[in-house]
Amino acid sequence: MNKFKYYFVLLLAGISLVSCNKSDDDDVVTVPLRDYAVQYKADNDSIEKYLKTNYITVINSPGTPQDQDVVIKKIVAGDGNVSIWDQKTYTLKTRPVYSNDVNYNVYYLILREGTGESPTNTDKIVASYTGNLLNNTIFDSSYGYPTTHNLFPYASENTVIEGWSEIFPKFRKGTSTTNPSTGVVTYSDFGAGVMFLPSGLAYYASGSTGGSVPAYTPIVFSFKLFDLQRMDNEFSVSSSTGQPVFLGDGVPDYLEDINGDGYLYDFRDTKKYPSPPTNLVDDTDGDGIPDFLDFDDDGDGFTTRFEITKPTGQIGIVNGINYGNRLYYPWDPIVDNPATPNTDETEPRGIPRRPTGALADPTKAESSTNVKAYLPEDYTAIPRLRIHLDKTYPIKQN
Known part of the structure; x- marks a missing residue:
């Protein structure tokens, strides 16, 4: 996917977007960032309409590269297809997400849960994906090839949009087999699903690189979760580069998930999390630094x-x-x-x-x-x- 460090959007929240248009007197015209809550309502209405007017076809062919491939099309009156919203073959669920002082309910579809471990929202994953707009235009794809992504938003490379970090932990990885002659890795029993993301958990005001996703656009990703890498994300910031230097504390993040919900958050970002739910806090010593980022967990x-x-x-x-x-x-x-x-x-x-x-x-x-x-x-x-x-x-x- 077009990688996007979603915390960059948070920086935009404190400023205004500057339009290329100018008034007659050459004054720069500024466009205020849209309110997250208002935009979410509009996005959610669009997503629910999409779910009720489109149908899904899934290839169930274990052992082939096409297994769990997805095609979504708009229902044509009289064609007999059942909408994603009404179909019963796959489970349509929602996940509550608190972000930018908005309580999102993110729709996602479970095609296959998977059989292995689940990642946390700070681990690395190996996955394939296809992204499309609500008119079903594909804007990005890994073309079935497994690619590595970092779900942790403060990592320096290969980070993903926030919606990925929230939905992938609901699935499990598969098993892998390596051909000793060719070195080719094949996966089976992997998790597969579809996520329907409001723009506030996607590219929001920035849109995606190259303009394939306009600003304030809800999007859809079908995906397969093949594998994961457990991470130990305690870091310090380099005084020379200003970049995070990952050191870890010897305990992987998933073991520092004190409440066991599979998610870890840094609520010191009070602009993004002004009133975080207390049940999401994983902070043993109560110093405000979550255990997965704390070099001294018990203080x-x-x-x-x-x-x-x-x-x-x-x-x-x-x-x-x-x-x-x-x-x-x-x-x-x-x-x-x-x-x-x-x-x-x-x-x-x-x-x-x-x-x-x-x-x-x-x-x-x-x-x-x-x-x-x-x-x-x-x-x-x-x-x-x-x-x-x-x-x-x-x-x-x-």
């Missing part, structure tokens, strides 16, 4: 990366004990993958909770220099409050 003064780092003497096999080869504890213990016989992925210990064993010196109070020992269940108990989310540990030195 105890110790970075998350420090708290989940294994002791140097507990990496690999030490004195006959397998501690796992990672430098950092995984979220939970991991068993060996039988599909990779030459690699042992076993990680018997996950991120620990505050230790519950005996004190180093039972005659003295617990302190930063007199700590408790970790017990095996401190690494494996479910549930447990992992130490990077527990502001009471490590104990600070007096």
Whole structure:
């Protein structure tokens, strides 16, 4: 698709669009940005009319490149076709989205949910797509080829419009097979759907590059979700370039989704989110920085990366004990993958909770220099409050 960093639209919200037209006295004529709520009502009316006056044809041919390809056409009186709105073959759903102080209800169609994991709205995805206007003119397509996209809006490249970030997490990736002779990857059981996006979650006032999508135009994307890449998006801003430098904190974003809804937001952008719903907040320490962007999730003064780092003497096999080869504890213990016989992925210990064993010196109070020992269940108990989310540990030195 024509990539568009939707947060650029937010910048436009604070200024006016300048028209190329001039009045007789050569004064520049400015055109104010349209109100998001008013525009959404108009867009939603257009989308619902589209759903009620067009029908969809889907190729259901597993194992072929055309599987889940979509054609949408306008209903002609008497042709017997059933509208997208009225058909029962595929589930038409809505997703509530809060953005620019508007409560959107975004329509999307589930052709196939998929069988694998779902991305969060900050992960990378591998997908194919076709985009069309409400007159069914195609304005962009990957022509069936899988392409990589970043759903995280603050990433520096391959980012997508906001609607993609909101709808793709409702689907699951498929499975892949690589031909050993040609290296060609084929996908099966992938998620597939259609999203119907109001302009406020698409290109809004800017339109798309090249003018194929006019300003304030609702659009439609049919898509296939083949694969995903989990991301760890904590970043700092380079003092020399002003660009984000992604460092991560050792915990992938999807594991920092505290409420488990599959979505992560940075509500510090008060222009875009003036009154965010409290149930969408994923912020352990309440400092306003969501965990997926916070280098210190629990606000105890110790970075998350420090708290989940294994002791140097507990990496690999030490004195006959397998501690796992990672430098950092995984979220939970991991068993060996039988599909990779030459690699042992076993990680018997996950991120620990505050230790519950005996004190180093039972005659003295617990302190930063007199700590408790970790017990095996401190690494494996479910549930447990992992130490990077527990502001009471490590104990600070007096």
